Amino acid sequence: xxxxxxxxxxxxxVTAVLLLGCFLTRSLWLAAVARAMDVSEQPRRSxxxxxxxxxGAETRPYxxxxxxxxxxxxxxxxxxxxxxxxxxxxxxxxxxxLVIGVLQTRGVSAEAIELLPTTVDSTxxxxxxxxxxxxxxxxxxxxxxxxxxxxxxxxxxxxxxxxDRANRVYFVAAPSDEFTQENWWRTEFGxxxxxxxxxxxxxxxxxxxxxxxxxxxxxxxxxxxxVVLKRxxxxxxxxxxxxxxxxxxxxxxxxx
Amino acid sequence: MKLRxxxxxxxxxxxxxxxxxxxxxxxxxxxxxxxxxSHQATTxxxxxxxxxxxxxxxxxxxxxxxxxxxxxHPPRRLEVAGLRLNRATTDRMALEVRxxxxxxxxxxxxxxxxxxxxxxxxAAWLLAHPGDRVVVLCKRFxxxxxxxILDRVLGDNAxxxxxxxxxxxxxxxxxxxxxxxxxxxxxSGLTLLMYNWIAGEGExxxxxxxxxxxxxxxx
Numbered sequence: 001x002x003x004x005x006x007x008x009x010x011x012x013x014v015t016a017v018l019l020l021g022c023f024l025t026r027s028l029w030l031a032a033v034a035r036a037m038d039v040s041e042q043p044r045r046s047x048x049x050x051x052x053x054x055x056g057a058e059t060r061p062y063x064x065x066x067x068x069x070x071x072x073x074x075x076x077x078x079x080x081x082x083x084x085x086x087x088x089x090x091x092x093x094x095x096x097x098l099v100i101g102v103l104q105t106r107g108v109s110a111e112a113i114e115l116l117p118t119t120v121d122s123t124x125x126x127x128x129x130x131x132x133x134x135x136x137x138x139x140x141x142x143x144x145x146x147x148x149x150x151x152x153x154x155x156x157x158x159x160x161x162x163x164d165r166a167n168r169v170y171f172v173a174a175p176s177d178e179f180t181q182e183n184w185w186r187t188e189f190g191x192x193x194x195x196x197x198x199x200x201x202x203x204x205x206x207x208x209x210x211x212x213x214x215x216x217x218x219x220x221x222x223x224x225x226x227v228v229l230k231r232x233x234x235x236x237x238x239x240x241x242x243x244x245x246x247x248x249x250x251x252x253x254x255x256x
Numbered sequence: 257m258k259l260r261x262x263x264x265x266x267x268x269x270x271x272x273x274x275x276x277x278x279x280x281x282x283x284x285x286x287x288x289x290x291x292x293x294s295h296q297a298t299t300x301x302x303x304x305x306x307x308x309x310x311x312x313x314x315x316x317x318x319x320x321x322x323x324x325x326x327x328x329h330p331p332r333r334l335e336v337a338g339l340r341l342n343r344a345t346t347d348r349m350a351l352e353v354r355x356x357x358x359x360x361x362x363x364x365x366x367x368x369x370x371x372x373x374x375x376x377x378x379a380a381w382l383l384a385h386p387g388d389r390v391v392v393l394c395k396r397f398x399x400x401x402x403x404x405i406l407d408r409v410l411g412d413n414a415x416x417x418x419x420x421x422x423x424x425x426x427x428x429x430x431x432x433x434x435x436x437x438x439x440x441x442x443x444s445g446l447t448l449l450m451y452n453w454i455a456g457e458g459e460x461x462x463x464x465x466x467x468x469x470x471x472x473x474x475x
Contacts, residue, residue, distance in 0.1 A: 043474060043475075044475060057334060058332055058333050058334060059333075059465060059467075062333075062467035062470070063467075063470065065467075066467065066470055066471040066474055067474070069471060070471065070474035070475065072474065072475075085309075086346065086350075089350060089353075091341075091346040091349055091350055092340055092341070092346055093339070093340065098334060098339055098340060101334075101337070101339040102334070102337065102339065105337055105339070106467070175465045175470075176465075177332070177333075177464075177465055183459070186458050186459045187458040187459050187460075188370070188371075188448060188451050188452065188458050190458075191447065191451050191455075191458070192444060192447050192448060192451070195443075195447050196440075196443060196444070196447070199443065
């Protein structure tokens with residue numbers, strides 16, 4: 001009982017020390033988490049087209065427009081978004097109209113904007129639309145513009161759904177107005193954006209990523225193996241402890 | 257023996273989770289919802305969350321007409337560019353279409369797009385209208401978070417404010433996990449509640465990104 005209590009106390013102590021360490025070093029590892037989620041590249045090489053993903057009309061189309069104006073892309077691809085309730089009531093324009101509006105106000109010509117006709121409602125839909133585009137434009141390369149924290153999950157989807165075609169795609173990060181990789185946990189918007197994205201990334205990794213699936217299988221095998229080995233070891237220890245006493249009694253009994 | 261006890265406990269946990277998962281999920285969503293209507297004379301409704309269903313606000317208004325307070329935030333990039341109207345304007349338009357008279361709608365401005373600053377704007381309004389009571393309308397799974405923030409910001413005046421979480425026609429506590437929108441609302445309500453409860457008010461968002469400066473960094 002004393003051993004049991006001691007073991008739990010030491011476990012609690014170690015957990016408390018670890019938690020305190022995590023808290024004190026949070027700026028380091030939370031920023032590292034944000035950097036790990038960003039697989040974008042600096043826009044240096046020129047591509048045929050830029051695809052603006054939905055969900056960030058405040059910054060993403062501005063980045064796309066900048067790429068076209070800098071001569072790093074020839075045209076901008078805009079997926080058609082599914083209409084929301086407010087769009088249907090004509091209170092707000094649909095997101096693709098906003099994106100096109102931004103591109104035009106930033107000086108991108110109408111000829112350089114291509115509205116992709118298939119209606120999309122999620123990143124998965126957008127990746128499918130991109131796949132269709134890459135099929136019909138077999139030699140073109142595409143830069144995908146999305147928020148930095150959204151790039152890793154999108155790349156995972158892209159590799160799973162598009163296979164080799166994904167090699168013709170690279171990512172350019174658009175910033176967020178409210179937070180950066182270095183301070184996202186200090187604003188509620190940033191915290192919400194990153195925690196949502198981390199959760200989605202975990203779900204997608206378990207469902208789609210072979211490396212994650214292989215690691216999970218290995219971990220499960222390890223846990224089961226540890227339990228089995230622990231049991232065997234315990235049984236073996238119990239046997240070696242009980243054998244001399246039991247054996248002695250038997251000898252004594254038999255001699256009578 | 258100890259090991260067996262642990263296995264039994266783990267097994268019982270998973271069995272309970274499997275058998276009672278509906279009840280558990282319903283209960284967990286229930287923890288995000290608060291409804292503390294005091295049934296005292298209300299003077300105004302305050303619309304606190306964007307993306308509320310205007311039909312539900314209109315039904316509430318027509319069942320007991322009071323003033324409607326809308327919160328206006330500083331314009332964002334797309335509003336400055338004239339590509340989109342601000343939220344308070346679109347809400348006003350949608351409510352007027354549903355028969356709410358223009359004179360019943362008041363717009364109060366908030367310093368930034370944060371629930372804490374919205375609560376401060378409401379505090380200023382309450383100070384200017386002593387004796388009035390307000391019902392804050394918000395998303396259902398965000399109502400406990402709103403209550404928490406209002407209690408912290410309003411102090412003694414918090415008792416003059418009730419919070420009502422409006423239902424979404426697509427999901428509620430009994431089925432939120434079956435729809436993407438419900439799962440997102442649950443996750444968002446839970447995250448914000450935990451964040452505001454533990455960390456309190458975060459830093460004010462800094463809208464300092466400049467598209468022109470970004471363009472100049474490109475080769």
